[in-house]
Amino acid sequence: MTTRTATARYEGLGKNGQGQVSTQSGVLDGTQYSFDTRFEDGKGTNPEELIAAAHASCFTMALSFALAGAGFTEGTLDTKAAVTLDKDGDGFKISKSELTLTASVPGISPEQFEELANGAKAGCPISKVLNAEISLKHELR
Known part of the structure; x- marks a missing residue:
């Protein structure tokens, strides 16, 4: 079993508040988030961006x-x-995560690649935790 942690702090309330998020690894260390970073073009991060990076x-x-x-021993995946x-009633929900993949895997057939890609989409832990539509578009070069 592996457990990873992150912390968030929000000072002030609603649109006037400001938050900071940090991760156990230190990659995020007091990274700013707020209403502006979530719903406008403010500098900082937001929960949906972090979920997109995780997915x-x-x-x-x-x-x-x-x-x-x-x-297979070689390849590049982007x-x-x-x-x-x-919007979901009085609140919000993450409705979908759209994965777009460009890949180069020497020697793989398009059919085998599609099978493995769809299996990874269904089986990755972040896909399993999301209660949202998950789609996958892919291009094999």
Whole structure:
């Protein structure tokens, strides 16, 4: 079992508040977030951006391991995740995460690649935790 931690602090309330988020690894260390970074173009991060980064990296790593398990030894995988936040009654919800993958894996057939990519999409831990539509577009070069 692996446990990772992050902390968040928010000072002030609502639109006037300011927050900081930090991660156990120190990659984020007091990184600013607020209403402006979530709903406008403020400098800093926001929860949806962090989920997109987590989903893109989790899926890409899962596919990398699936390809290695299938005997492939070389390749490049580039994934973008676009996470959508929609209004949901009085609140909001993450409605979808769209993964877009560009890959180069010498010697793989398009059919095998699609099978492994779809398996990684369904099996990566971040996909499993999201209660949202998850789509995958891919291009094999």
